[in-house]
Amino acid sequence: MADSDSILSVTTGTDQHDDPLxxxxxxxxxxxxxxxxxxxxxxxxxxxxxxxxxxxxxxxxxxxxxPNIHTPxxxxxxxxxxxxxxxxxxxxxxxxxxxxxxxxxxxxxxxxxxxxxxxxxxxxxxxxxxxxxxRAGLEEAELRITEIKKATYEFDRDICKGSINARTGKVVAEKVVRYFEDKLKWRDTLIEKLRLKNSTLKVQKKKLQLQLKQKEEMGEVLHEVDFNQLKIENQQYLEKIDEKNQELLRLKLMAGNTLQVLNLYKVCVRVPDNQNVCSQKKLHSLTAEAERLQTEIISREEMLLRFGAESHVVEEERLVAEKKNNTLRQRLADFRVPDVQDYVEKKANLTELQKVVKSWERKVEIAQMALKTHKKYWQQIWSQSQQMNVWSHHDTK
Structure with missing residues (x-):
């Protein structure tokens, strides 16, 4: 025990002596x-x-x-x-x-x-x-909910309220069967329509894939690099337009300076002959340059006015087309197809009315024939009465 204490004291002493902390x-x-x-x-x-x-x-x-768990x-x-x-x-x-x-x-x-x-x-x-x-699931659920609400409303309107017998107070079975048969036929036509639409869309998809493949083989497909290149070209064109505008301003300033120099030459006092000839030549050249610049400025202003008029016309056409498009969209949204039951009832009423009209026309024809016979008979009676009057008059004489 003492040995261990001595060893511990020695080690701690050496640690304190060697420890830099x-x-x-x-x-x-x-x-x-x-x-x-x-x-x-x-x-x-x-x-x-x-x-x-x-x-x-x-x-x-x-x-x-x-790591080895058995590592000592x-x-x-x-x-x-x-x-x-x-x-x-x-x-x-x-x-x-x-x-x-x-x-x-x-x-x-x-x-x-x-x-x-x-x-x-x-x-x-x-x-x-x-x-x-x-999102697709939500849209499908919303469409199904709307269809279910519509079907419930139609069933309540046509069967629960519209097909009740007034005498017995019960639903007529024939109308229920006819209602479900019409629904099944409508479903079949809708399925056929969707199948045809699906087939046409598949054909269009194949055509577009073939065109895209051909364009990829020919190298005509626009990628993101092409769009970036177009953006860069657009920026370059905008910079060129700014440069042209700056050049136009510079030319306008030059024209103003030229007019000032021209006026200065006009009001100058006459000098000796040689200098006068040189000044006249310079004046003539500057006048020609001023006229050229003036014509160029006029042509640029006319071009600017023409562009403004064309843009105004295009804007009016756009507004008219947009208004027409909105009206067509509103008409398309407000268009409603009548129900099959209403169509069948209207058709049946139309056939009944046509039959009634035909029967009345036949009655009118019969009445006209009877009228003709009665008129003919009346004419005969009237002629006989006239003859009898003439005969009686002769007898009295």
């Missing part, structure tokens, strides 16, 4: 601990990144690279009892062998960043697809 204050020790924790966090994040990179690059070797653990006292200088020298050599360089760390971080971006893009695509499926 013994002379530091509490604040310095706290700062060292904070720095150590921060460094450990950085090393932990680098280690996790390297493990992800290693698992992705060599997935087979990572399975075999597992060295006691802390044994590590403490080793020589400090020897352990420090060996640890620095191992660190030099095992640590990554800055280039390797940057390469691994760049690859992990690219992989993370790819995963984010995949997750975005997957989430968009899931949202599209949910």
């Amino acid at each position: 013994a002379d530091l204050t509490d604040e310095q020790l706290f700062q060292i601990v904070e720095d150590t924790i921060h460094g450990n966090e950085v090393i932990r994040s680098e280690t996790e990144m390297f493990e992800k990179f290693f698992r992705r690059v060599e997935p087979k070797e990572t399975n075999s690279f597992q 653990v060295v006691h802390v006292q044994e590590i403490h009892n080793r020589g400090r200088k020897r352990s420090r020298s060996k640890g620095s050599a191992v660190d030099k062998l095992l640590r990554l360089t800055a280039e390797q760390k940057c390469d691994i971080a760049q690859r992990e960043l690219e992989e993370l971006r790819d995963e984010i893009d995949k997750l975005k695509d997957e989430s968009e697809r899931i949202l599209d499926n949910y």
